Amino acid sequence: MNFSPVKALIDVTDRSGWPREALIGLKLISPDDPSCSDIGTEASLTDAAQAQDRIRFFLKDRLVRNFRDVGRAWLSAVGPCVVEVNHAELLDEGSRLFLETLATLPERDVEVRLRVGAGGSSVTAHPPKNPREETINRLFTQVGTLSQAELDYLYEQAVEYLSVGDSWTAERILRGIQPRRDVPAVWGRLGLAYTMQGRTLEAEFCYLRWRSDPDPVGVAGADYALSMLYARHHPAHLRSLDRTAEYLEHGYAALDQVDEDDERDLTFHRVFNRNGYALVEFRRGRVDEAIEHLTTGISRLRSGTAVHRMHQTVLIYNLAQCYRRIGRIDSAIDTYRELLGVDGKMPEYHMELANCYLSSERFDEALASLTKARDLGPSIQEVHSLLGFTYLQLGKTTEALDAYRVAHECVPQDTEALYDYAYLLAESEQPEKALQLACSVDHALLPQDQAVKLLTLAAEQHARLGDLPAAQSALEEVLALTPNNPDARANLEQVTAAMA
Template identity: 25%
Template sequence: MTEIKIYFNKNNLAFENLKPLVDLIMPGLLFCNSTFIHKNYSFLRYFVPGIEHILDKDYLSITSSVIFDERIRFYHRSRIEFAQQALIDILMDQVKRNYIKYPIIIKMYNSDQMLESDKSFFSLLIERQKEFDGKIRFFMDKGQHFFKGEDINLIENTQERGTQPGNCGFSFFSTLSKNEKFKRAMGLGLYEDAIKIGENLIKSSEGIERDNLNLKLAVAYVGNDEIEKGEQYYKQIIKDCDFPSIKISALYGLSMLYLRHFPKHKRSMEYGEECLIKARKLIEENKDILGDNYLFHKVFNRNGYSLVLFKKGDYSNAHEYCVNGQKSLAKFYGEDKHLLHRTVLLYNSTMTACALNNFDEALEHFSLLLKLDPYYEDYWSSRGSLYKTIGDYKKALKDFSHAIELNPYAQNFYLQRAETFEVMQEFQKAEKDYLRALCLKPNDTNAILNYSCLLIDLGDYDKALELLQSQAYKESDDLYKIYNNIGLIYLEKELFKESINYFEKTMAIKSNFVPAYINMSTALFECGFLDDALEYLNKGLELETYNPDYLYNRAYLYKTIEDNEKAITDLKEVLQIDPNHTDARLLLSELEMVNTHE
């Protein structure tokens, strides 16, 4: 048996409260294959201080290695989740190697002082405990219970509650100054820490130092999903700051809030565009003051404006800004400066080229991009998606696999590769990836839906039904999709009454979800309710007029009720949309032959 006691302290930094767990796995970790450490270095550095000293080479992307002051791309919370998933995988690895003995008892004290990062870590561990064969047991003191619906035992021995000397108030980074801790937090995307430290630092700062801190805190609040607070900081800088470069950066950041980061109902393309126009005016007015940085600010202002153009559908000019901007930076500053910003521009160039259907050019940009930054996994995944779009599935698989090698904890990479395997009819490999995706996030609706579709296609209806029904009573924005897939299974099992019930539930939640109308039509057709089937099919086609498969279904239904003229009209429309629709061509020939004989 292994027992771990964790005493939470709200004054600690992210991962510090987990030190007892890290200390437990570290001895085994030192015996791990060095390849594992190299591959996971990007994540291990979150909770193993000094690990860089045991490596011969850093395996970091430009995004990960560049100092914060040179950033244009900022980590989201998902990066912290990847590190937490790595910690869980390492724990599991140590159990398999028999370095850590089952059962594992985790006792948590002072739970009311948990950091947000602590809550998210234990939520993941609790979700994944099935992988440990149920041999992890969680105990929590009588503090606030954060894990709803989970079987966590209460610690009844109140004498153990409280701060235990040596386990609370420690610091991984006791030798670092506050400024160094702040830079580390911002660099790793530990925004909860950055806000805590930065708000303290700003009390004793002034002038340009204070304005720079305000700018960074704006980023930290946005990254911590406190977007309105970030907006306040940006606006305060724009109002009070006397330094052009900082004010320009604040206007750029504010524009991105209104163009990208705010919830859809609060976004404003007009206001985002206005911020970029004001920033451009400032850039031109302060050309001499900005000096060598003038071109940099000008190029990135145009990069921001390319997003405005993209949203307006002006893909050509958006593309031109991105392509020319990257070339301008390389020409003026040389090949080794502003590398991160060049890669961002190159990536945006791939997106705008794709919007213009210039796929060959997009692949050229990807080649240069991956040469500059071969360790940024998202670029490999994005190129894989492009290969998948153009039908080059082997190259897509290769890129998705490389992305997974660089980051084995990004669930969406497994989903992308699984979908590609499905297209190639390599169903066992697809299933393996779906299971890994569900291992990382057992209750992820998207993974459950996709995997259930594979099981339905394979005819494993009972397994698919069990998987979906486990989610049917949980709150989810995608519950209507769960109901629709359950209805599909009952339809395949010829349990038409049950299928109709679930399609009705689907439409009650999402009245404009077209597949539910089409599926309902099919169920009613099988029951012999042809008029009702036609009514639902027509409703579906009102929402999605030119879908050739739906039109074909209606043509077949018209044929069944012996309204051949309407059937022929629909089939001709199908073939106008899709000249290669074989079923439509065959049915049209059959009906025209019937008309000729009549």
């Protein structure tokens, strides 16, 4: 099973004192761990959703956030250490991503060694026994002779793994049972697993197989999944709002073919189809039409079942985004507050409310919302970046520096966060540190605008530190990238004159 090496590491610690966010992340890695069995009461509605009710699934950036939270808690428990992985060539994708994340945690004294073949570790950790995983593995060895009930069991387990974010285990199970259970639902779930992994072309192949479902509800589900590939998940050059709209309209029409006495929740399917179409209208600049779709959908869900309470948060969030797009900031604030009244444990909602406060220059209220978002989701980089900006507006440079530092440490390869931190270091009379950061990346590998910003910052720090030849060289690189840059040319002339 996936994450076996990670489960072995985690099992050497006492998780009873782990913070909330780490236990939420643990649910992804080891969903049967007793330590996180009750975390649903502390999690947001999205994190706590049951498999059959889940409508939001986690992509890679969300998984890495969870891994950071788990990694920090684990290292706090074990202290400085070396993690040596033998037979690293056999690592599953989930474990590899976790170990990569662990190795890059800031200010943590941990070294991760990946060895091909057997190693010589003095201490060996083994994953705990897990009856569910043992059953799955046993059935897998007999997959060619399984009964329909046993195949159904494996399918249900795949759905459970998808719901906690483990698309790799789900993929393994679904690919194993597909030859014996070649039905549209299996193709649909396999497509979802590929989408979560960013393998969108394979996802589209699976969704098209799902679309052959004779059940109109299945067709509508496949159409919605395909529409989101073309709206959100495909690489930019493959995306198409026209294709998105076509799939959504086809799916909406398919729902009209369902028998009147069908007991399934058709309200949900119709509302979320129109939620998807609201995205099309939003992207086309027809925000008022998007708002109409969303407000109608929210009204219909409010008169529905209890599970609609969780589902409506998606539409309320999108409605707030619409209000913000057209400058109705007060309406957006009211809508985000309503959203937080339904699900106050989702850190992103607090962050988006803070964005509205920042738009209105209500910095104290923005700070309060961002502090709450940080407490709920300490690994969300954007929260720390916004905290840095907000502290600056409030004249709190020391706090801003700390926030920008954490934002940079969350995703060290993010050059925008690196620049923000380096720039404020420079403004805070710390040119050596600013220069070190500005020169810590290969400018030749960056997009032009990012390279120009960092090279310009580096040139300024070289000049402040008296290294005029280095400043000259950096400015010449800027002009090579942007020959018509008047500021760079003027600065180069000043440096050259000073060197004469």
